[in-house]
Amino acid sequence: MPVALVIAATVLCIGTRDLFNPELSVWTYVWIGLGLMLFRGWWERWGVHGRTTAVPGFALHSLACLVLCALNPLYGFYAFVGYFDAVRVFRWPVLWLGVVAVAMSTGLSQAGGWRGAWGAPWLYLLLIVINVGLSGTMTLVEHRREEAVTRREETVHQLEVALRENAALQTQLVTQARESGILEERARLSREIHDTVAQGLLGVITQLEAVDIDDPAARARIDRAGQAARESLAEARRAVVALASPHLDGADLPTALHGLVRRWSESSGVAATLVVEGAPSRSPHDAELVRIAQEALSNVARHSAARRTTLTLTFTTDEVRLDVRDDGQGFLISGADAPAVGPPDGASTAGCRTVGHGIAGMRARLERCNGTLTLESAPGRGCVVSAAVPR
Known part of the structure; x- marks a missing residue:
C-alpha cells in the first residue's frame, strides 16, 4: 500500500504542478517518487525492524514528508502512512510524539502547503490538533484491541498448556493404576505360590525323606522323586522372589x-x-x-x-x-x-x-x-x- 500511495501522490503532484510550485519540473517529482519507493523498500526490509534504525528512520521520514507537503499539499496522500509507521515503532505513551510528528505533515497538507499555513497559522494549529485527536483516538482503539487479542492468545496458550499437563497427568495416573494393579497381582501370585505350591512341595520332600525302604530300586525312585521335588521347590521359590512386590x-x-x-x-x-x-x-x-x-x-x-x-x-x-x-x-x-x-x-x-x-x-x-x-x-x-x- 505505501508504494501505491507514493505512485498516486507523484501522479497527482505532476498533474497539479502548475498550481503548486510550477518551477519544479516533472523529473523532480519523478526522482522524489523513486526516492520514496527506495526508502519504503529499505524501511520494510530492514529499517523498521532494527533497534538502531527504526527511530532515526521514522524521524527523517517525518521531516521529509513535512518538506514535501510544504512544496505540494497533495503529498499528504502519502504522508498519511506515517501513522501506521508510528504504531510499529513506538509504544504508549511515546507513541503520541510520533502521532504529533505525522499530524504536522498531514495538517500542513490540509492547510494548502506552506502558503496556506503561513497565511492562517491558527488554522494550521487547529488542523494539527484535529489530526492528533482523530488519529490518536483510532490508534488508541487499535492498541486496546491488540492488547485484548494478545491477552486472549495468552489465555488460549495457557489453556492449551493446562490441557496438555492434565492429559499427561491423566496418562500418568492410568499408568500408575495399571502398574499398581500388576504389582498387586504379582504379589498375590507370589503369596499363593509360597502358601500352596512351595509348602506342598516341602511337605512332599519331608514325606519322601521319611520313607524307610530296603529295596534299592524303590529307594532310587524315591530319591529321584525327592530330587525332582527339591528342584521344583527351588523353582517355586525363585518365582516367589521374582513375583514379589518391588515396594520398599x-x-x-x-x-x-x-x-x-x-x-x-x-x-x-x-x-x-x-x-x-x-x-x-x-x-x-x-x-x-x-x-x-x-x-x-x-x-x-x-x-x-x-x-x-x-x-x-x-x-x-x-x-x-x-x-x-x-x-x-x-x-x-x-x-x-x-x-x-x-x-x-x-x-x-x-x-x-x-x-x-x-x-x-x-x-x-x-x-x-x-x-x-x-x-x-x-x-x-x-x-x-x-x-x-x-x-
Whole structure:
C-alpha cells in the first residue's frame, strides 16, 4: 500500500504542478517518487525492524514528508502512512510524539502547503490538533484491541498448556493404576505360590525323606522323586522372589536390596553379595531399581549358570547406579540389548530370547523415569547389567 500511495501522490503532484510550485519540473517529482519507493523498500526490509534504525528512520521520514507537503499539499496522500509507521515503532505513551510528528505533515497538507499555513497559522494549529485527536483516538482503539487479542492468545496458550499437563497427568495416573494393579497381582501370585505350591512341595520332600525302604530300586525312585521335588521347590521359590512386590515397605534401598540378595541366593544356590558405594540417600526411583535387580537376578538364575553374582549400588551427586555382575557363560550381544545367538554349552535359543525380552522390559521401565540401561557380555565371560536413574 505505501508504494501505491507514493505512485498516486507523484501522479497527482505532476498533474497539479502548475498550481503548486510550477518551477519544479516533472523529473523532480519523478526522482522524489523513486526516492520514496527506495526508502519504503529499505524501511520494510530492514529499517523498521532494527533497534538502531527504526527511530532515526521514522524521524527523517517525518521531516521529509513535512518538506514535501510544504512544496505540494497533495503529498499528504502519502504522508498519511506515517501513522501506521508510528504504531510499529513506538509504544504508549511515546507513541503520541510520533502521532504529533505525522499530524504536522498531514495538517500542513490540509492547510494548502506552506502558503496556506503561513497565511492562517491558527488554522494550521487547529488542523494539527484535529489530526492528533482523530488519529490518536483510532490508534488508541487499535492498541486496546491488540492488547485484548494478545491477552486472549495468552489465555488460549495457557489453556492449551493446562490441557496438555492434565492429559499427561491423566496418562500418568492410568499408568500408575495399571502398574499398581500388576504389582498387586504379582504379589498375590507370589503369596499363593509360597502358601500352596512351595509348602506342598516341602511337605512332599519331608514325606519322601521319611520313607524307610530296603529295596534299592524303590529307594532310587524315591530319591529321584525327592530330587525332582527339591528342584521344583527351588523353582517355586525363585518365582516367589521374582513375583514379589518391588515396594520398599519403609526400608531404604540398600536394606531392601540386601534382603532381596539374601533371599535370592538362598533360593537359587548362587553366591551373591551387595556392595554399596557412596552416601546412600532416597530417590524417587528406588522401587524401580529393586525391580531391575529382581529381573536381572532372575535372568542370572535361569540362564547364566553362574557361581557368583555381585550387585554394586553406587550413589553419586547426579545419579544412582546399580550394576549386576555374574561370572556365568555369557552370550553374544546383537544391537543394544538382545543376544544375537544362543549362549554356549548347549543353552537354548529360547532362553536367550527370554533374556532379551527381560532386558527390553528393564530398558522400558528405566525410560519412564529418565534412566539408562547398558549391557556388557561375551561368551564365557559373564554378563554385567548396569541401570542408572537420576537423583
